[in-house]
Amino acid sequence: MNSISIRRHEIMLQPESARVIIRPFIPTSSEKIGAIIGRALDLSDEEVIGELQAVCHEFDARHYDIETLLMEHYMKVVRHISTPSPLSRDRELLIGALFSGEYSLESAALFNPSIVAHPDQSGVPDGGLRFIMSLRATGEGHISSIEFRSGEIDSAGDIVLDPVSRYVAMPNIVLNPTYRKKSFILKFHEMGFNNLFVDAVIAPLGAEFTRTALNDSVAKVEREMHPDTHEHRRTLECIQWLADSNYELSFSSKLSVSERIIFPVSLNESNGIEDARFVRLTEDDGSTLYCATYTAYNGKAILPQFIETRDFLHFRVLTLNGTAVQNKGMALFPRTIDGRYAMLSRQDDENLFIMFSDNLHYWNDPQLLLGPAEVWESVKIGNCGSPLETEAGWLVITHGVGPLRKYCIGAVLLDLNDPSKVIGRLKYPLISPQGIEREGYVPNVVYSCGSLLHGDKLILPYAMSDKFTAIAGVDLKELLVAITKDHGVKS
Structure with missing residues (x-):
């Protein structure tokens, strides 16, 4: 029986269809693109001005700087245009509008949250905490992206969310990102490429190199070595693919937290960025870095990816190696243990594993940590975000799947010095779906991607049936007592 005090806050984050971005809406057929452009070129100047004014009147208030977005999409089709004289800016913008479409980021769901302390705690009252919450937003076509919310927790554990903006904005993609040579080589060897063409491209580059330097090296190899086999051509293509999978993003500091959206960029995440698990990592030198693992999905396969940021304005997205x-479900510990990074993972879609590494981006040798024990988790178990450090041990919020695919949230305690040792485990769910929590896109599910500790409370945001997001406050002392009272741990 659950005797732990749990406060379900009167907060519910619901999908808002009016929060939209403008995406390219470009046919794959060159003939169709040409036909659309042709009809735009046939309009008189007066018709162009009138049509563009109508577009701006209808859509301008829904977006920041709509003209910049339309011009970006015009530039994507400009190579299909051949006219004896330059086009007016109005005609260019109208053509851009013809190849644009609105996309509602969270029209289907707003769920699977994680929460971390905000990097800026200035002005927060004593005993309070400002936070940032990440959310998985899902829209048309079930494409997922990362959204953010912010708010404060006061000394009594009450939570207030900051107002959510009507607008959303995508970041600028850094055109000339930098790469780490060691990680790049490791990943490429894992992909099965280890030949003279790889060495020829990578050898001249520094320990950190830019995309421009990489492109120049690839071009030089193509000129000098003349790749003449499928393997060689495939090698050079995959070098570019790997570079595309590692990128940098930058938001304007003028945007509020809720206005920042990370939408899929690379091909391996074209169908979604799923279940980001953010954690505030404290390095051995005392510096902090916000990190997240997430699942990249291209419609056929999944790939764990990694995000790094110090300010939630500038992000670096990386492939992981090993x-x-x-x-799914990789979750980083918030500090090193005996000088090594630690990570939870789920290697077999059933059990929970732990692994250690000297390199934040390279992971091998997972060890089985624990498997299903109780009926409510007897199908499979996993983590609900990064472990939380308490005096009693590492608190891991878990999820378990039981009869009729019902997801419940549980808790496990690991030894502080050796987290491969389980020292306590809840025999019953901490939170089970009840009432409205049972109804949604995937019924009978409660799930989280990360929580935090504040005073004597566990602050646990959680998704309800892959549709909405709520927040619970849990008495930490009662939770730890309940976890450790039974030392007959099954694993």
Whole structure:
């Protein structure tokens, strides 16, 4: 029986269809693109001005700087245009509008949250905490992206969310990002490429190199070595693919937290960025870095990816390396243990594993940590975000799947000095779906991607049936007592 005090806050984050971005809406057929452009070129100047004014009147208030977005999309089709004289800016913008479409980011769901302390705690009252919450937003076509919310928790544990903006904006993609040579080589070897063409491209580059330097090296190899086999051509193509999968994003500091959206960029995440698990990592030198693992999905396969940021304005997205980088649910510990990074993972879609590494981006040798024990988690278990450090041990919020695919949230305690040792485990769910929580896109599910500790409370945001998001406050002392009272741990 659950005797732990749990406060379900009167907060519910619901999908808002009016929060939209403008995406390219460009046919794959060159003939169709040409036909659309032709009809735009046939309009008189007066018709162009009138049509563009109508577009701006209808859509301008829904977006920041709509003209810049339309011009970006015009530039994507400009190579299909051949006219004896330059086009007017109005005609260019109208053509851009013809190849644009609105996309509602969260029209289907707003769920699977994680929460971390905000990097800026200035002005917060004593005993309070400002936070940032990440959310998985899902829209048309079930494409997922990352959204953010912010708010404060006061000394009594009351939570107030900051107002959510009507607008959303995508970041600028840094056109000339930098790469780490060691990680780049490791990943490429894991992909099965280890030949003279790889060495020829990578050898001249520095320990950190830019995309421009990489492109120049690829072009030089193509000129000098003349790749003449499928393997060689495939090698050079995959070098570019790997570079595309590692990128940098930058938001304007003028945007509020809720206005920042990370939408899929690379091909391996074209169908979604799923279930980001953010954690505030404290390095051995005392510096902090916000990190997140997420699942990139291209419609056929999944790939664990990694995000780094210090300010939630500038983000670096990276591929992870190592044989243990697979499946979903990788969750990083918030500090090193005996000088090594630690990560939870789920290698087999059933059990919970732990692994250690000297390199934040390279993971091997997972160890089985624990498996299903109770009926409510007897189908499979996983984590609900990064472990939380308490005096009693590492608190891991878990999820378990039981009869009729019902997802419940549980808790496990790991030894502080050796987190491969389980020292306590809840025999019953901490939170089970009840009432409205049972109804949604995927019924009978409660799930989280990360929580935090504040005073004597566990602040646990959680998704309800892959549709909405709520927040619970849990008495930490009662939770730890309940976890440790039974030392007969099953694993």
